[in-house]
Amino acid sequence: PSPRPSPLPKGRGRIAGAALRRTTISCGLALISLVLIQFPFPALATTTIDPVNKYAYGANIGWMDWSGDLANGAVIGASFCSGYIYSANVGWISLGSGIPVNGVQYQNLSADDFGVNNDGSGKLRGLAYGANIGWLNFENTGAPRVDLSTGKLSGFIYSANCGWISLSNAFAYVQSDALATGGNRLYTIVELGLLPGGRALVPKAVNNAGQIVGSSDNAPFDGLPVFWPDSASAPVQLATLGGYYGEAASINDAGLIVGNAYLAQGMAPTPHPALWTNSSAPPLDLGTLGPFYWPLAASINRFGQIVGHSSTPSNAVVPVFWADASSPPLEMTMLAGPQANGQGDARSINDSGQIVGYSGTPWFTHAAFWANSGGAPVDLGTAGWEDSFANAINNSGQIVGSAMASNNDLMPLYWPDGNSSPVPLAILGDYGEALAINASGQIVGYSYNRAVLWNNASSSPTDLNILLPANSPWVLQSANSINDAGEIVGTGTFGGQPRAFALMPSVWTLRITSIAKSGADLQLRFTSQEGHNYTVQSQTDLVNGSWSDLLTGIPGSYLITQTTLSNVVIAPQQFFRIKQE
Numbered sequence: 001p002s003p004r005p006s007p008l009p010k011g012r013g014r015i016a017g018a019a020l021r022r023t024t025i026s027c028g029l030a031l032i033s034l035v036l037i038q039f040p041f042p043a044l045a046t047t048t049i050d051p052v053n054k055y056a057y058g059a060n061i062g063w064m065d066w067s068g069d070l071a072n073g074a075v076i077g078a079s080f081c082s083g084y085i086y087s088a089n090v091g092w093i094s095l096g097s098g099i100p101v102n103g104v105q106y107q108n109l110s111a112d113d114f115g116v117n118n119d120g121s122g123k124l125r126g127l128a129y130g131a132n133i134g135w136l137n138f139e140n141t142g143a144p145r146v147d148l149s150t151g152k153l154s155g156f157i158y159s160a161n162c163g164w165i166s167l168s169n170a171f172a173y174v175q176s177d178a179l180a181t182g183g184n185r186l187y188t189i190v191e192l193g194l195l196p197g198g199r200a201l202v203p204k205a206v207n208n209a210g211q212i213v214g215s216s217d218n219a220p221f222d223g224l225p226v227f228w229p230d231s232a233s234a235p236v237q238l239a240t241l242g243g244y245y246g247e248a249a250s251i252n253d254a255g256l257i258v259g260n261a262y263l264a265q266g267m268a269p270t271p272h273p274a275l276w277t278n279s280s281a282p283p284l285d286l287g288t289l290g291p292f293y294w295p296l297a298a299s300i301n302r303f304g305q306i307v308g309h310s311s312t313p314s315n316a317v318v319p320v321f322w323a324d325a326s327s328p329p330l331e332m333t334m335l336a337g338p339q340a341n342g343q344g345d346a347r348s349i350n351d352s353g354q355i356v357g358y359s360g361t362p363w364f365t366h367a368a369f370w371a372n373s374g375g376a377p378v379d380l381g382t383a384g385w386e387d388s389f390a391n392a393i394n395n396s397g398q399i400v401g402s403a404m405a406s407n408n409d410l411m412p413l414y415w416p417d418g419n420s421s422p423v424p425l426a427i428l429g430d431y432g433e434a435l436a437i438n439a440s441g442q443i444v445g446y447s448y449n450r451a452v453l454w455n456n457a458s459s460s461p462t463d464l465n466i467l468l469p470a471n472s473p474w475v476l477q478s479a480n481s482i483n484d485a486g487e488i489v490g491t492g493t494f495g496g497q498p499r500a501f502a503l504m505p506s507v508w509t510l511r512i513t514s515i516a517k518s519g520a521d522l523q524l525r526f527t528s529q530e531g532h533n534y535t536v537q538s539q540t541d542l543v544n545g546s547w548s549d550l551l552t553g554i555p556g557s558y559l560i561t562q563t564t565l566s567n568v569v570i571a572p573q574q575f576f577r578i579k580q581e
Contacts, residue, residue, distance in 0.1 A: 047073025053175035058165035062089050066174045076146055076176035078466050080105050081116040093130035120462025122148045134161050151176040190231045192500035200498040201226055203489035205250045205481045212489055213248035213257050223247050225259055227279040229514055231502035239282045250299045258297035258306055273297035273308055275325045284325050299348045307346035307355050319346035319357050321373035333376050334359040348392045356390035356399050367401050369418035383422040392436045400434035400443050414457040426460045436481045444479035451476035451490050522565040526578045528556030533581040540571045
C-alpha cells in the first residue's frame with residue numbers, strides 16, 4: 001500500500017495561566033493557550049470492516065475491497081473515516097488525510113485536510129482520493145451512509161473517472177463491525193455524582209472555566225442548588241435564603257451564579273431570585289415584582305447583568321432584568337397585546353446585553369428578542385408551529401430554541417440573529433429541542449430522547465451516545481449546556497438510574513481551572529493528560545518580567561490535576577501559568 005499520511009508534529013509544550021490578585025481568581029485575566037501546538041494522535045486503527053462483507057462494486061472499476069490488508073483497511077469512525085480501500089484495477093484509495101486538522105471532522109478545503117466524515121446520524125459525506133482514480137465524492141445525490149444499528153453501508157459514491165460505485169447490491173455489501181474509537185473518539189464521559197442521600201442531579205450550565213451549576217432533579221419545587229468546581233469534583237450544595245430548596249441556573253466566567261433560593265417563611269414555598277458570589281457564601285436576594293409563581297434569575301453575562309422572570313401583583317409572569325446584584329428587578333416590555341395574566345420569560349443574555357426568551361398570552365407564546373433591557377421585543381416567529389421559545393443567545397447574536405405543536409411535540413429552531421426568521425434544525429426522530437449554543441455556533445439539546453450535538457445550524461445532529469464505548473451502561477438523554485471549549489453537560493441514565501454527566505472533548509486544551517490560597521500554601525487545579533509532566537510558573541510583571549519555575553515535574557492525570565505549592569509568598573498582583581514539559 002501507499003505510505004500512510006505522516007503523523008502530526010510532536011508537541012513542544014502547551015501553556016495556560018491564570019491571574020491571582022491577593023487570593024481572588026480573575027478568570028478574565030486568564031492566559032489561556034499562549035502557545036498553540038498540535039500533539040501527535042494515536043496511530044490509525046486496524047480496519048473496522050467485516051472480513052466477509054467487505055466489497056463495493058462499480059461497473060467501470062470492478063470490485064473494491066474495503067478491508068484492504070486488514071492493517072491498512074477502511075476505518076469507519078464515529079465522526080470521521082480513515083484508512084484505505086483496495087481495488088485491483090486502480091490500487092489504493094485513501095478515505096482521509098489522517099486526523100482532521102481540527103481533530104473533529106475534515107474540512108475538505110486542502111490536500112492536508114480531506115476525507116470522509118460521519119455526520120453523527122450515519123451519513124457519510126466528503127472526499128476520498130486515489131492516485132490512479134482521482135477524487136471520489138461521497139455526496140447527497142448518492143446518499144452514502146452507514147446504518148448505526150447494523151453497520152451496513154448503503155448508497156453510492158461517484159468518481160468522475162469511473163462513474164458510480166455501489167456500496168451494497170444483490171451480491172455483496174460493505175459492513176463495518178464497529179465505529180472506531182481511539183483517535184476518532186471526540187469525548188470522554190464523566191459521571192458528575194450524587195448529593196448525600198443519593199439525590200440525582202441536573203446540570204444546567206457550564207462556563208468557560210469548566211465550572212458547572214444545576215440542581216437536584218426535582219427542581220423547581222423541592223430541588224437543591226448545586227455547584228461543581230469542575231467535572232472531576234464532587235457536587236457542592238449551595239446555601240439558600242433560609243429555606244430548604246433552590247436552583248442554580250447559570251454561571252458566568254467570573255464564577256457568579258444565579259438561580260433562586262427559598263426564604264424561611266411559613267409553610268408555603270417562597271422562592272426568590274438569588275445570586276451566589278461563590279460556592280461557600282450565602283446567596284443575595286435579588287428581589288421580585290410580586291409574591292407568586294416561582295421566580296428565577298435564569299442567566300448572567302460577564303458584566304453581571306441578569307435576566308429571568310417574576311410574577312407581578314396582578315399574577316402575570318413577566319420577563320425581568322437586573323442591572324447588577326444590587327439593583328431592583330425591572331419589568332421588561334412584552335409583545336403587543338399582553339393581558340393581565342399574560343406570560344413572558346427572559347432566558348438568556350449575552351455580553352452585549354441582547355436578551356432572548358418568550359412573550360405572549362396564556363394561549364399563544366412566541367420567541368422574543370430584546371436588543372437591550374429597555375427596548376421593545378422582536379417577535380422571532382414560530383416556523384409555522386403554534387408556539388415558540390428562545391432558550392439561548394451567544395455573543396455573536398445567534399439564537400436557539402424550539403417551537404411547539406398542539407400535541408406538545410417540540411421542534412428545535414435556530415435564528416442567525418434577532419432580525420431573522422427561524423430555521424428548523426434537523427432531528428433524529430419526531431421531536432427535539434435546542435438548549436444552548438457556544439461561541440463557535442455548536443448547539444446542544446435533545447432529539448427523540450437522545451442527547452445531541454449540532455456542529456452548526458446546517459449540520460445533522462450527532463447522537464452523543466454513538467461516541468460512547470460499545471456496551472456502555474450510559475444512555476445520554478439531554479445535553480443541557482456547552483461552553484466555548486466544547487465541554488458538554490447533561491442528563492441521562494447509568495445502568496438505568498438517573499445520572500448527570502459531563503463530556504470532555506479529546507481535542508484538549510491546557511488551562512487552570514481553580515487557584516486558591518490556603519494559609520501559606522497555594523492550591524492549584526488544571527487540566528492535564530496522562531503521560532505528560534507539567535511546570536507551575538509565576539511572575540509579577542507581564543510586560544517587563546520573566547517567568548520563574550515554582551514547581552516542576554508534576555505528573556498529569558486523566559482529567560484534572562491538583563497540586564499544592566507550600567510556603568508561597570503572594571505579591572499584591574501575581575500571575576501564574578501551567579506549562580507542559
